[in-house]
Amino acid sequence: MEEGAESSTERLEVLEADSSGKNRRISVSEFSCPCCYEILINPTTLNCGHSFCRHCLALWWSSSKKNECPECREKWEGFPKVNILLRDTIEKLFPDVAGQRKEDIQRNREVSHSLAAFQKYGRDQIPTTPNTGRINPRGGGFFSGVLTALTCVAVVLLGYHWSSRESEDDLLVHKPVARWTAAEVVHWLGQLGPWTSLYKERFLQERVNGRLLLTLTDEDFSSAPYYVENSSHRKAIAMELERVKMLGVKPPLNLWEYKAVLPGKSLFLLYALKSSPRLSMLYLYLFDYTDVFLPFIHTVCPVQEEELEDILAKLLDLKEPTWKQWREFLLKFSFLPYQLVAEFAWDWLEVHYWTSRFIIVNAMLLSVLELLAFWRLWSRRELKTIPHRMCSHFWKVSTQGLLMVIFWPVIPQFICNCLFYWALYFNPIINIDLVVKELRRLETQVL
Numbered sequence: 356m357e358e359g360a361e362s363s364t365e366r367l368e369v370l371e372a373d374s375s376g377k378n379r380r381i382s383v384s385e386f387s388c389p390c391c392y393e394i395l396i397n398p399t400t401l402n403c404g405h406s407f408c409r410h411c412l413a414l415w416w417s418s419s420k421k422n423e424c425p426e427c428r429e430k431w432e433g434f435p436k437v438n439i440l441l442r443d444t445i446e447k448l449f450p451d452v453a454g455q456r457k458e459d460i461q462r463n464r465e466v467s468h469s470l471a472a473f474q475k476y477g478r479d480q481i482p483t484t485p486n487t488g489r490i491n492p493r494g495g496g497f498f499s500g501v502l503t504a505l506t507c508v509a510v511v512l513l514g515y516h517w518s519s520r521e522s523e524d525d526l527l528v529h530k531p532v533a534r535w536t537a538a539e540v541v542h543w544l545g546q547l548g549p550w551t552s553l554y555k556e557r558f559l560q561e562r563v564n565g566r567l568l569l570t571l572t573d574e575d576f577s578s579a580p581y582y583v584e585n586s587s588h589r590k591a592i593a594m595e596l597e598r599v600k601m602l603g604v605k606p607p608l609n610l611w612e613y614k615a616v617l618p619g620k621s622l623f624l625l626y627a628l629k630s631s632p633r634l635s636m637l638y639l640y641l642f643d644y645t646d647v648f649l650p651f652i653h654t655v656c657p658v659q660e661e662e663l664e665d666i667l668a669k670l671l672d673l674k675e676p677t678w679k680q681w682r683e684f685l686l687k688f689s690f691l692p693y694q695l696v697a698e699f700a701w702d703w704l705e706v707h708y709w710t711s712r713f714i715i716v717n718a719m720l721l722s723v724l725e726l727l728a729f730w731r732l733w734s735r736r737e738l739k740t741i742p743h744r745m746c747s748h749f750w751k752v753s754t755q756g757l758l759m760v761i762f763w764p765v766i767p768q769f770i771c772n773c774l775f776y777w778a779l780y781f782n783p784i785i786n787i788d789l790v791v792k793e794l795r796r797l798e799t800q801v802l
Contacts, residue, residue, distance in 0.1 A: 386445050389426050390415065395445055396456050400438040403429040409437060410466045413473035434477040478796050506784055527605035528612045535565030546608050547595055549705075550588055557581050569600060609706050614775065619763050622771055623756065625778050629721065631752045632692035649676075655687070655698040656680040693718040693725070713783050720786035727793045 388395050390411035397409035405426045407415075412435060415425045423430045446453050460466050527539060535543070540563050544551045561580055563571075573593045576583045583589040598606050607613040614621040627635040639648040658677060676684070687695050697718035700711040732738055 386441075386449070394449060394452050394456055395441065396453065396460060398438045398441045398445065399435045400441065401429075401431040401435055402433075403427050403431070406438060406441060409435075409473075410460055410463075410470055413469040414466065416473055416476070417469040478792075506781070526612055526615050528607050528616050529604065531603055532565045532569060532599050532605065533603075535568065537562045537564050540564060540568050543599075543605055544592070547591060550585075551592075554581065554583055554588075554592075568596070571596065610703075610710065618768070618771060618775075619759070622775050622778075623759060625775060627752070627756070628696055629717070629778065629782065631748065632696060633688060634749065634752055636688060636692070636695070649674075651695075651699060652676050652680060652684055654702050655695045656683045691722065693722040710779065713780055717783040717786060720783060720790055723790050724786065724793065727790075727797075731796075 386395050386398075387393060388398075388408040388411055389405065390407055393408070395406060395408055398406045399409045399412050400406045401424050403424045403426075405424050407425065412425070416422070527535065527543060530539075537559060541555050541558055544555060544558060557580060561567075571581075573589065575581060576589045576592060583592060595606075605612075607616050610621075624635060627638070636648075636651075639651065653674075653676070656676070658680065684695070697715045700707075700714035700718070704711045732741065
């Protein structure tokens with residue numbers, strides 16, 4: 356039977372013109388696999404030069420667990436890849452035979468399991484596999500050098516940030532307004548925006564401390580000696596002063612002040628937005644609508660007809676979003692959730708120059724990873740598993756959030772700070788590596 360089958364396949368020939376212009380006959384046997392003696396399907400060429408069907412190589416590896424050629428027993432280096440040029444040639448010359456063979460292979464469960472195990476083995480080997488074309492055996496390659504350089508930059512920036520900024524205990528968000536000095540009042544005023552430089556000197560000349568600040572009204576700001584000419588500037592100062600009077604302390608106006616006031620919530624949001632942005636924004640909508648969600652949506656989906664002047668104006672804008680804002684937000688929420696995070700960070704570039712850039716880069720990388728994950732599900736025809744995956748993800752995120760709430764009081768503050776800065780500055784570097792690994796997986800994926 357095998358001889359008859361072999362002879363029948365050998366009779367399938369095509370004509371091809373050689374370099375001299377003459378036609379020569381090419382038979383299927385010239386493109387047969389040494390293992391199954393059938394036409395090569397997804398041909399994989401090893402270092403020794405022998406080519407095998409990818410499923411034959413996977414079956415051989417599954418049974419022997421050896422990284423060697425089934426024909427000559429020479430060990431192969433790296434992870435074997437599909438010979439795209441040879442594959443395209445076979446599919447062009449013998450489309451019917453190749454198509455039938457692929458259908459037969461797809462129906463074989465043993466082959467499918469072996470191929471899946473073989474591909475998983477290859478993905479696990481990619482980070483440590485030597486590749487003479489890309490890897491420098493002494494230095495780890497160009498990509499490892501880039502990651503090392505980025506890590507060093509992150510460490511330097513983090514050290515500079517720790518050494519240059521105020522201690523969290525000294526921030527005005529912890530100090531009652533009645534105890535503010537004149538310099539601290541000017542510092543509070545300066546954080547409202549660059550436009551306050553017009554009025555700082557007037558507050559200094561009048562030696563306005565915290566107690567005097569609490570007595571000022573809108574009428575005082577509109578007359579001498581303060582005389583805030585611009586009505587919108589006067590309104591912004593008055594609104595922020597009302598918040599100070601209501602809270603008794605300075606409300607947080609940047610990332611570090613927010614972290615000082617709400618360390619647990621800031622850490623939760625940082626990790627939640629990274630791992631599950633859609634659920635995090637839904638949480639903000641349900642449980643933190645006024646303080647966080649409204650400023651967020653007014654920042655990422657501003658009203659074009661009424662462009663607000665600065666960040667503070669958007670933070671203080673408590674108007675209900677328009678339908679146009681909701682429409683834009685829901686569209687991005689569904690398909691590009693990390694873009695919302697990036698747009699929010701972009702709006703804070705003047706306040707957090709380097710930190711915002713780290714967040715924007717990380718959001719871009721996470722968007723790429725989400726797209727690659729969706730592509731992997733689509734290529735494997737596993738889109739129907741998305742509802743189950745969503746339920747599992749929701750359960751995982753909810754469980755982690757509950758555990759954090761339970762154990763938060765007993766976790767040392769030093770560990771929380773380490774986790775916070777790791778997620779903020781080092782996760783982008785880790786995600787660069789993950790993106791490269793995912794792209795390399797595409798190279799070894801069975802097409």
